[in-house]
Each structure stands twice: as structure tokens, then as C-alpha cells.
Amino acid sequence: MKTQYQTSESTRIPPRVADHYWQATLHRDTRADGLFVFAVRSTRVYCRPSCPARRPLRRNTLFFRKPQDAEIQGFRACRRCRPKNIDESTVLVQQVATALASSPDEAVRLGPLAAQMHVSQGRLRRAFRRVTGLSPKDFEQALRLKRFKNMLREGSSITEALYTCGYGSSSRLYEKADAQLGMTPASYKKGGQGMEIGYAIANTSLGKVLVGSTERGVSAVYLGENERTLIEELKQEYPKAQIVRAAREHESWVEEIVRRVEGRAPSAELPLDVQATAFQRRVWKELQKIARGTTRTYTQVANALGEPRAARAVARACASNPVSIVVPCHRVIRGDSSLAGYRWGLQRKQKLLEREAVPVGSTC
Numbered sequence: 001m002k003t004q005y006q007t008s009e010s011t012r013i014p015p016r017v018a019d020h021y022w023q024a025t026l027h028r029d030t031r032a033d034g035l036f037v038f039a040v041r042s043t044r045v046y047c048r049p050s051c052p053a054r055r056p057l058r059r060n061t062l063f064f065r066k067p068q069d070a071e072i073q074g075f076r077a078c079r080r081c082r083p084k085n086i087d088e089s090t091v092l093v094q095q096v097a098t099a100l101a102s103s104p105d106e107a108v109r110l111g112p113l114a115a116q117m118h119v120s121q122g123r124l125r126r127a128f129r130r131v132t133g134l135s136p137k138d139f140e141q142a143l144r145l146k147r148f149k150n151m152l153r154e155g156s157s158i159t160e161a162l163y164t165c166g167y168g169s170s171s172r173l174y175e176k177a178d179a180q181l182g183m184t185p186a187s188y189k190k191g192g193q194g195m196e197i198g199y200a201i202a203n204t205s206l207g208k209v210l211v212g213s214t215e216r217g218v219s220a221v222y223l224g225e226n227e228r229t230l231i232e233e234l235k236q237e238y239p240k241a242q243i244v245r246a247a248r249e250h251e252s253w254v255e256e257i258v259r260r261v262e263g264r265a266p267s268a269e270l271p272l273d274v275q276a277t278a279f280q281r282r283v284w285k286e287l288q289k290i291a292r293g294t295t296r297t298y299t300q301v302a303n304a305l306g307e308p309r310a311a312r313a314v315a316r317a318c319a320s321n322p323v324s325i326v327v328p329c330h331r332v333i334r335g336d337s338s339l340a341g342y343r344w345g346l347q348r349k350q351k352l353l354e355r356e357a358v359p360v361g362s363t364c
């Protein structure tokens with residue numbers, strides 16, 4: 001791999017940053033892929049943060065900013081998550097996001113930024129064009145936006161921040177970006193061609209929940225009574241995907257989803273890996289902002305997207321949400337406060353909302 005930029009001090013990670021990396025590792029946060037790798041002393045293997053393998057003990061874990069640094073120390077790349085296969089441009093954009101988020105200047109210019117990354121301005125522009133789909137001019141404008149920088153500081157990925165600030169409104173943004181988006185881009189053809197989905201089924205007080213996932217994130221969350229029907233639905237939604245019973249590697253995702261079905265507060269972030277149009281993605285992201293215990297109407301969601309006339313399209317995007325619970329489409333109701341529809345049954349929608357609502361008379 002040819003690397004033109006350098007971070008010479010990269011082998012020394014300050015303890016506070018290491019804590020942060022450890023959290024990302026525990027949560028298998030795909031957005032941290034490319035930002036660092038973690039190496040395991042006992043196995044001499046290093047992985048990307050989202051590696052599905054079992055987590056090592058913290059005391060056996062070392063962090064490196066780049067795969068090369070781990071290799072110099074005698075670690076070899078994990079064959080499962082292939083930490084070296086993260087695209088160089090994505091790594092560069094990740095590093096820029098980190099640098100921007102920690103820089104005190106509100107306005108940043110391309111030249112100094114490129115110098116800081118030890119790359120030419122041209123290379124930085126090309127990396128941005130590839131990863132975010134933005135023209136160099138749009139990117140330079142974005143760099144001057146205070147809001148953009150604030151978003152990065154709050155932990156948004158750079159592509160997410162750019163998108164929210166109104167850049168790259170075409171679907172290209174999502175198609176080009178790599179896995180650092182909380183919701184990973186659609187690298188799949190229609191019907192889930194090229195996807196390998198493992199499914200697990202768990203019992204909840206609302207019936208059975210099917211959780212389908214790829215190695216990158218959760219692709220399906222279905223609710224129902226009958227196991228076979230749920231699997232059938234999964235096959236219908238992803239007719240071209242390879243669908244198998246899941247190995248145990250994503251049990252923590254299933255546990256987290258069951259927890260949310262039972263109305264408890266989220267305890268971990270869940271990476272998503274779904275196929276979607278740019279509009280569906282925007283709607284689903286917006287739904288993820290609806291706080292637990294609250295609801296929005298379709299019109300409110302449309303307004304929040306800056307498309308006040310798109311309430312019906314919003315309703316359709318809600319109805320086609322493949323990852324119920326994680327994208328809480330049950331929190332969207334009609335303007336007259338009626339529940340409207342729910343793919344998994346109105347009764348379930350009602351119960352989910354009841355569970356999430358703060359109990360009347362509660363003191364906390």
C-alpha cells in the first residue's frame with residue numbers, strides 16, 4: 001500500500017484517546033474503521049474497530065493509528081476483517097475529520113489542512129471527491145462553515161456533517177462513502193446481490209424478533225409470531241442475498257435490539273448495513289433523531305428534512321424501513337394523533353410507544 005501522508009508520532013496514543021478507541025472497539029463502531037487498528041498481544045493479530053471477532057481483554061489490547069505501525073511491532077492482519085483493505089482515501093478523510101474536529105479555528109483553508117496531513121492539495125481534493133462526492137469548491141466552502149465543524153466535534157462523520165450542511169445532496173455521497181457512516185452506504189445491487197446475511201431469532205414480550213446482519217451491520221429487524229414467516233420475509237426483501245443462520249458473532253447486536261423492544265434505553269450504538277435510496281436514508285436518519293418517549297408526525301419529519309410537501313414520501317419511507325426498532329419508525333404518527341400503519345402490527349406499535357413513554361407520575 002502506498003502511503004503518501006505520514007503521522008510520525010502515530011505509534012504513541014495518549015491514554016484519553018486510547019479510552020475513546022477502546023469504546024469504539026467495544027461497540028464495533030464502523031465509523032472508526034480507518035482511524036486506528038487494535039492489536040491483541042496474545043494472538044499477535046491486529047483488527048479494524050468493527051471486526052466481528054470476540055473482543056480481547058483491555059489489558060491485552062494495543063492501539064495503532066495505522067496498520068503499518070502494528071506490523072512494525074510484529075502483529076499480522078486479521079484475515080476476517082482485513083484491516084489493510086480500508087481504502088486510502090477513506091483513511092485520509094477520516095484523519096481530516098479528526099484533525100478538523102480538534103482544531104480551534106472555525107474557518108479552515110484547504111492549503112494548511114493538506115500540509116497538516118502531509119499530502120498535496122490536489123490529493124486531498126481527489127480523496128474528498130471520491131469519498132464524499134463533493135466538488136473541490138463545495139468542499140472548500142464547507143470547511144468555512146462553523147456548523148460543519150461543530151458537527152464533527154459532536155462526533156458526526158465527515159460525510160454525515162457535509163450532508164447535513166447541505167452539500168452533496170445527490171445520492172452519490174452515500175454511494176461513494178465507505179463504512180464510516182453510521183448507516184453504511186449501499187454497496188449492494190438491488191435485491192441484496194452480493195450481501196451475505198446471517199439471521200438470528202430471539203424471543204421478546206412482543207413475540208419473535210428476527211435480526212439479520214452482515215459483517216458490517218444490522219440489515220433487518222422484523223417482528224412477528226412465526227419464525228418461518230419472518231425468514232420468508234427476509235428472503236423476499238433480499239431475494240439475491242445469501243441468507244444463512246447467523247454464527248454467534250453478533251449476539252451483542254441481538255441483545256441490544258431485544259433490550260430496545262422491551263422499551264429499555266439504548267445501551268450501545270448499532271451499525272446499520274441497509275440498501276436504500278438517498279431519500280430513504282435521509283428519512284431514516286431523521287427518524288433516528290426522534291427521542292425515546294416522543295413522537296413526530298409525517299409532516300414534521302418532512303419539514304425537518306426541508307421538504308414540507310414530502311409527507312407522503314416520508315410515510316412510504318417509514319413503511320419500507322427494514323430495520324424496525326433501530327430506525328424507530330414506530331415513533332411516527334399521523335397529524336390527528338392516530339397511529340397510522342405499522343408493518344409489524346398496530347398493536348405492537350402501540351405497545352412500543354407505551355413502553356417508551358415516561359410513566360405518568362414518574363418522579364425522574
Ligand SMILES: [Zn+2]
Nearest residue numbers: 047051078081
Ligand atoms: Zn479482525
